[in-house]
Amino acid sequence: DAGVIQSPRHEVTEMGQEVTLRCKPISGHDYLFWYRQTMMRGLELLIYFNNNVPIDDSGMPEDRFSAKMPNASFSTLKIQPSEPRDSAVYFCASRTKKDSPLHFGNGTRLTVT
C-alpha cells in the first residue's frame, strides 16, 4: 500500500494565480479529509468527504477555496485566486470506519508571494 499520495510536494505561486492541490487516498477508504497546517492556527479541518460526497465544508475559509472528489481515488483542493495568507502546508488524509485512525499524506507546502 503506497499510502495517501499528494502532489505537488511544493508549490510556489504568485498572488492572484490559481492553485490546484491533488490527493489520492488509500484504496478502500471511504472518508477523505483536507487539513491546513500553519504555525499560528495549527491543524484546521477544511472539508471532508464520505463516499465522494462533501459532508462538511464549514472549515473552508472563503469562496476562493473549493474542493472536489470526482471518484473514490482522487480529490482536488483549488484556490482561486490565491493570496499570501494562504501560504501553509495542506494535508490530505483518509480513513475507513468511524473508529479508524487517519492516514495522512506528506502534504503540499504552498507559498504564495
Add this chain to the structure above:
Amino acid sequence: AQSVAQPEDQVNVAEGNPLTVKCTYSVSGNPYLFWYVQYPNRGLQFLLKYITGDNLVKGSYGFEAEFNKSQTSFHLKKPSALVSDSALYFCAVRSPNTGGFKTIFGAGTRLFVKA
C-alpha cells in the same frame, strides 16, 4: 462543540527518563481519542487510540496513554525516552455522537529528548 487542549508547547526530557505529554478534551458523549506524531516535512503518523475498554492503551514505538474520564484527560507516556522520539505530538478527538465524523486536533506539543 468538541475541543482538545495540549497545555504545553514544549516538553524537554533527558534520554532514558520517562516522558509525559498532556492532553485534555471537551466533548459530548463518549470520545474517540488519538495520538499522532509528526516528523519534519512529513504527515502525521498514528501512534495509538482509545475507543472503549481498558483505560490504558499501548501503541507504536513503546508509547502508551491513559484515558481518564473524570479528568477528561488522555496523557501520552513512555517509560524511557529516546533521542529519536523528538518530534511534534498531536492529541485528537472525535465524537461520533455530536461531532459527525470530524477529527479535531490539539495545537501540538514539541518533544525534545536530550542525549
